[in-house]
Amino acid sequence: MEALVGLLVVLLVVGLLVVFVIQPGMGARRARERLAQETANVVITNCKELVGAVPGSKPPVLVTGQAVIAGNPLVRQLGTLRRIFGGEVGLFTSLSVWASHLAVLRMVQEAKRLGYNAVGNVRIETSDLGEAFGKGKTVLVEVVAYGTAYDVQEQPG
């Protein structure tokens, strides 16, 4: 009986660890795939001007997208551990990638919803909301992506 309980506890811990390790990478990958789909026929650039583009039927407009992603306890612990020897915290990187891809995705979706086919002068900003919303105990990454949506007749390239 005790062995069974012990086994269940071990399985639960292993399961949680697997979920915690896989989750940020999975989220980042899913967001990247959806971003690739959504941006298939949209020009996105962080250049100030869209080279060669001819203004279309609609005047340019500001579009934004944002995402707030929380880190799981493993991410926090790894972050703390990493402080000893330094180096990249892979799970943390995945978390940031996940948030920024989601933010850009939402910005592009807004542009498409409004009937635009290009976004120029894209800016991506990350801020730490752990202090504001997480009482300093949780990892909270906020990313906002914004740019100017254009309706261009002839796309550059």
Next chain:
Amino acid sequence: MLVVNTETVPGFRIVRILGLVQGNTVRAKHVGKDILAGLKNIVGGEIKSYTELLTEARRQALERMMAQAEQLGANAVINVRFTTSSVAAGAAELYAYGTAVVVEPAGGYETPAA
């Protein structure tokens, strides 16, 4: 009102610069929604209620910025920038700023309303 984050507006000519306009808001999280967010904090992942809160807050900051531009008699705000910062425990500040200008169409567009 035309709002863009570029320095110029394709299809329009800037005829007058009216100066810097800004809008900000400091938002605290909602206790009820925070219980769910607290649960999500345990497993990690996107926290929809915070995303929504910041989307709404950013929209309000933008609206305040646009209201200020309107008072100056502008019909466009160019070079808009956003910043987010933690000002106190439990609150985040969202700030939007840009340059209020008067534009007139240089292409086929109509003059934007203020």
